[in-house]
Amino acid sequence: MQVSMTVNGDSHSRDVEPRTLLVHHIREGVGLTGTNIGCDTSSCGACTVHVGGQSVKSCTMLAVQAEGESITTIEGLAETARADGIATGEQNWHPMQEAFQQCHALQCGYCTPGMVMAATSFLKENPTPTEAEIREGLEGNLCRCTGYHNIVKAVQSAAEGAS
Amino acid sequence: MIPAAFDYTVAENAEHAIQLLGEYGDEAKLLAGGHSLIPMMKFRLAAPTQLIDVARISDLSYIRQENGQVAIGAMTKHAELETNDVIAAACPILGHVASLVGDPSVRHRGTLGGTIAHSDPASDLPAAVLALGGTIVARGPNGQREIAATDFFTGYFESVLAPDEMIVEVKVPANTGGWNYQKFNRRAQDWAIVGVAVADGGKGVALVNMGSTPLRATAVEAALAGGGSVADAAELAAEGAVPPVDNNADASYRTHLAQVLTRRALEAAS
Ligand SMILES: Cc1cc2nc3c(=O)[nH]c(=O)nc-3n(C[C@H](O)[C@H](O)[C@H](O)COP(=O)(O)OP(=O)(O)OC[C@H]3O[C@@H](n4cnc5c(N)ncnc54)[C@H](O)[C@@H]3O)c2cc1C
Ligand code: FES
Ligand code: FES
Numbered sequence: 538m539q540v541s542m543t544v545n546g547d548s549h550s551r552d553v554e555p556r557t558l559l560v561h562h563i564r565e566g567v568g569l570t571g572t573n574i575g576c577d578t579s580s581c582g583a584c585t586v587h588v589g590g591q592s593v594k595s596c597t598m599l600a601v602q603a604e605g606e607s608i609t610t611i612e613g614l615a616e617t618a619r620a621d622g623i624a625t626g627e628q629n630w631h632p633m634q635e636a637f638q639q640c641h642a643l644q645c646g647y648c649t650p651g652m653v654m655a656a657t658s659f660l661k662e663n664p665t666p667t668e669a670e671i672r673e674g675l676e677g678n679l680c681r682c683t684g685y686h687n688i689v690k691a692v693q694s695a696a697e698g699a700s
Numbered sequence: 701m702i703p704a705a706f707d708y709t710v711a712e713n714a715e716h717a718i719q720l721l722g723e724y725g726d727e728a729k730l731l732a733g734g735h736s737l738i739p740m741m742k743f744r745l746a747a748p749t750q751l752i753d754v755a756r757i758s759d760l761s762y763i764r765q766e767n768g769q770v771a772i773g774a775m776t777k778h779a780e781l782e783t784n785d786v787i788a789a790a791c792p793i794l795g796h797v798a799s800l801v802g803d804p805s806v807r808h809r810g811t812l813g814g815t816i817a818h819s820d821p822a823s824d825l826p827a828a829v830l831a832l833g834g835t836i837v838a839r840g841p842n843g844q845r846e847i848a849a850t851d852f853f854t855g856y857f858e859s860v861l862a863p864d865e866m867i868v869e870v871k872v873p874a875n876t877g878g879w880n881y882q883k884f885n886r887r888a889q890d891w892a893i894v895g896v897a898v899a900d901g902g903k904g905v906a907l908v909n910m911g912s913t914p915l916r917a918t919a920v921e922a923a924l925a926g927g928g929s930v931a932d933a934a935e936l937a938a939e940g941a942v943p944p945v946d947n948n949a950d951a952s953y954r955t956h957l958a959q960v961l962t963r964r965a966l967e968a969a970s
Contacts, residue, residue, distance in 0.1 A: 677803025
């Protein structure tokens with residue numbers, strides 16, 4: 538069936554099987570492969586994107602459920618920051634991406650797109666979190682390189698930069 | 701992992717959803733937040749051939765206080781319960797328990813109606829509704845009926861809901877009496893190995909993952925009502941329960957947890 542949604546500001550209308558998962562639609566239909574699939578069982582958060590500005594595990598949502606929605610993936614995050622006038626650094630990135638780079642908040646990088654998307658959604662809901670709140674806010678995102686410490690530091694640094 | 705093939709229809713409103721349930725019969729399933737159903741379909745533990753999407757029924761997403769009750773539309777998301785002012789003022793236990801479900805991304809999608817309908821004894825919110833003495837409002841082809849939460853759950857993933865009925869609302873008494881929720885797990889984001897919800901200063905005590913349904917700890921409630929001490933009442937937490945056995949815990953460990961968590965919850969609530 539036909540499904541239409543906005544992905545990173547561009548409208549995409551495509552014919553999908555109802556059982557197509559949003560993550561497969563984004564990666565294979567729209568062709569944006571920054572969103573990763575880790576566990577495929579709703580646990581790891583590697584597939585996190587924003588649906589209507591809120592973090593969602595895109596392996597646990599059907600593409601047809603996103604009809605009419607506005608989706609942001611890691612590829613579009615910097616652009617939203619530029620539009621909001623909050624892009625930072627030489628690369629003109631989203632402050633969270635910049636903070637991840639500055640704080641070495643990644644090793645292999647597999648969890649990173651999901652971590653960044655979950656962290657930006659979390660800071661919107663809680664702009665001045667404690668360290669414990671950051672850890673709870675990211676509990677749906679796993680990093681198998683066990684880089685949590687620097688990930689938390691990056692989120693703290695992004696929060697401080699914004700306040 | 702991809703679910704087995706199915707057809708997908710968006711319900712315009714509750715009547716439309718109920719009509720579609722009638723048309724498609726056993727093959728159909730309602731889809732709300734999808735955060736229990738889609739994982740089950742990916743594992744092929746469920747393979748409905750027709751999904752009826754009810755998540756877009758916006759007039760089933762509300763939180764209202766009326767006549768000493770808080771009425772919550774079935775499509776209300778966990779994240780909304782967590783942050784809503786009416787909930788915080790009138791029955792804070794619900795908002796707190798919602799904030800402990802899964803992780804933020806799960807709470808952005810999962811709904812109160814979905815978690816009640818799913819009837820998983822390991823879920824958090826059904827126990828809170830049970831402890832509060834809530835009511836489930838179900839609508840079917842012949843109209844609406846109200847079911848006490850204590851009568852709703854009948855077994856693992858089973859309830860008294862008829863195949864052509866849907867939950868439209870959950871009602872709980874406004875209650876700010878002493879409350880607490882103890883959720884015991886070993887890893888972040890996990891389900892409760894055992895959980896205990898205490899509402900109204902101990903008048904309502906409900907257990908998570910201590911049987912095939914969420915349970916009222918009636919022996920504890922009776923002991924407290926009869927003037928028993930918290931410590932003595934908590935010892936009765938597992939009375940009559942047949943705790944499940946899984947990788948996390950055997951029955952004796954769950955019994956012990958239920959007693960300890962009930963004592964902690966009662967102490968914190970009193
Ligand atoms: C990673 C992860 C972690 C989780 N952790 C927890 C946790 O710690 N604690 C917890 O309690 N839950 C947890 N959950 C489950 C979550 O709370 C689900 O959202 C909830 O159980 C189901 O709600 P839903 O709206 O997503 O329902 P769906 O998945 O859409 O539906 C579930 C079932 O209910 C039926 N249904 C849905 N709505 C209605 C209705 N209005 N009337 C009649 N039938 C209906 C559907 O047909 C289906 O059979 C977790 C889920 C995930 C993916
Ligand atoms: S791939 Fe979606 S949560 Fe792991
Ligand atoms: S950096 Fe490797 S999984 Fe997180």
